[in-house]
Amino acid sequence: MRLLYSLLWILILPLALLRLWWRGRKEPGYRQHIGERFGNYGQHAIDRKHRLLWLHAVSVGETRAAEPLITALLAQYPDCAILLTHMTVTGRATGQALFSHHGARVQQCYLPYDLGFLIARFLRHFQPQLCLLMETEVWPNVIAQCGKFKVPVVLLNARLSERSLAKGRRFGRLMTEVARGIACIGAQTEADAARLRQFGAPTVQVTGSIKFDITPPQDMLDKGAALRAQIGERSVLLCASTREGEEALILDALEKTKFGNALLVIVPRHPQRFSEVARMIALRNLVLCRRSELGDDWIDPEVRVLLGDSMGEMYAYYAACDVAFIGGSLLPLGGQNLIEACAVGKPVLLGPHTFNFATVSDDAVHAGVALRIHDASALLQTAQHLLQADVERIVMGAKAKAFAEQHRGATTRTLTLLQPYLT
DSSP: OHHHHHHHHHHHHHHHHHHHHHHTTTOGGGGSSGGGGGTOOTTOOOOTTSEEEEEEOOSHHHHHHHHHHHHHHHHHOTTEEEEEEESSHHHHHHHHHHHGGGGGGEEEEEOOOSOHHHHHHHHHHHOOSEEEEETTOOOHHHHHHHHHTTOOEEEEEEOOOHHHHHHHHTTHHHHHHHHHTOSEEEESSHHHHHHHHTTTOSOEEEOOOGGGGOOOOHHHHHHHHHHHHHHOSOOEEEEEEEOTTHHHHHHHHHHHSOOTTOEEEEEESSGGGHHHHHHHHHHTTOOEEEGGGTTTOOOOTTOOEEEOOOSSOHHHHHHHOSEEEESSTTTTSOOOOOHHHHHTTOOEEEOSOOGGGHHHHHHHHHTTSEEEOOSHHHHHHHHHHHHHOHHHHHHHHHHHHHHHHHTOOHHHHHHHHHHHHHO
16 A cells, blocks of 8 residues: 555655746745755754754644654753654744744754655754654655654644544555554544544553643734734634635635624735735725725725735734634534633634634633634624623633643643653
8 A cells, every 4th residue: 555655656756846846936945955855955054962853844834733742852851852843834933033042953854755765865864863843744755764763753733623533544554654664652632542542552641732831922912913003993803724615615615794894814825826816805895904004004994905925923913803714614624723812811713614623612611712703794794793792701711821831731642651761
C-alpha cells in the first residue's frame, strides 16, 4: 500500500510544482525555498551544540497551537533546539513572528513532499533526536523513514473526527502501518483517543488541547482596543476564519436582515481569498472598509462591513468584537477552533458543522459559552439579539473565559508524555 502511495506522489509531483507556481501569483512566498520541498537545504545552518527536536506544524493553526509547547520545551531543556517545519507560507510566516526572538534555538524550513528518499535526505541533513507531529499531520513515508533512522515519532494535540476515521478505514493496512510506527500519541479528548486506538496505535493518552494554554498576546489585545476605538460605539459581530461559500451566505442574509447600525467584520481564513471576498461585498453595494487600508482613521458610520484582510491579527479581531461566529461551520467543512474567542472572553456562535472539533464545541454549548445556529439568517438574528442583550452577552463572555481557564494544563501533561524521549 505504501509503495502505491509513493507512486501516486511521484505522478502528482509535477502538479504540485504547478500549484506552487500558481499560488505564488498572489502569495510570492510559494515561489521561494522550493528546493526545501525536495529535501535540498544547501548551507542551512545547523546548531550542533544543541540536541535537535523536530516539530512539524503544517500551517497557521498548528503553529500557533505549538507556541506554549515550544516555549516550555526551550525553558525545560536548555540543551535542546527546535526545528520547526511547515507546508504553507502562512505557517512559516507565523512561526517567524512567534519565535524569531529565540534566535538560533528555533530554526524553520519546509518539510519535503512525502516521498521516502526526500524524507531520508531531510533526516540525514538535520539528524533530529525526536519527531513531534501536531494534530492530524501524519504522513506514511515520514513515519516509515523515521523508523529506519531510529527517530521516535510522537503525535501531539491529536484529533480524529468520525468522518476522518471513516476515510482512514478505506486505507486500512496503510493506516495501521502508520499508527504502529508512532511511539505514542497525546490526544485532545477521550473520543479522539478511542478513534485513534482503532487504527492500532500502541500508546494513546489523553493530554487535552494545547491551544487552551495559549495566552492572548498583550500587543494583540492592545491592537484590538485601538481597532475598537476606531469603530466607535457601534456593536460588532465578527465572522472569524470564514471559508469559501460562507461569506456569500452571510452577506445575503445581511441584506435581508435588519441589523441596525452594527458592524459586520469578516476575516476569511485563507489570505488568497481577501480580494475575492471584497468583490462579493462590493457587488452587493454594501459600504466596505478594508483593514489593510484603514490606518489610524475612524471607520465611517456608513461602513457596513469591515474586511479583515491582515495576517496574524485574529486575537485583535476577537478583542475588538462583541460576539464571534466561528467559520467553517455553516457549511460541512468541520469548523474551526473556538478556544481563541473563549480566551478573550467573547460569546461564541457556531454553525451545525463542527465535526473537526466536535467535543470542545459540544462542551462549549453545554457550558453556556456558545450557541448553535443552523443557517446564516439565524446567525444574524441570534447575533442581533445578543448585541442588544447586554447582561446575557456579558455573562456568556465571562463563562467563555472561565471555560478556557478550566481546560488549561495540556502543555504540562504533554511534557510529561515526552519526558522518556528527552532524558
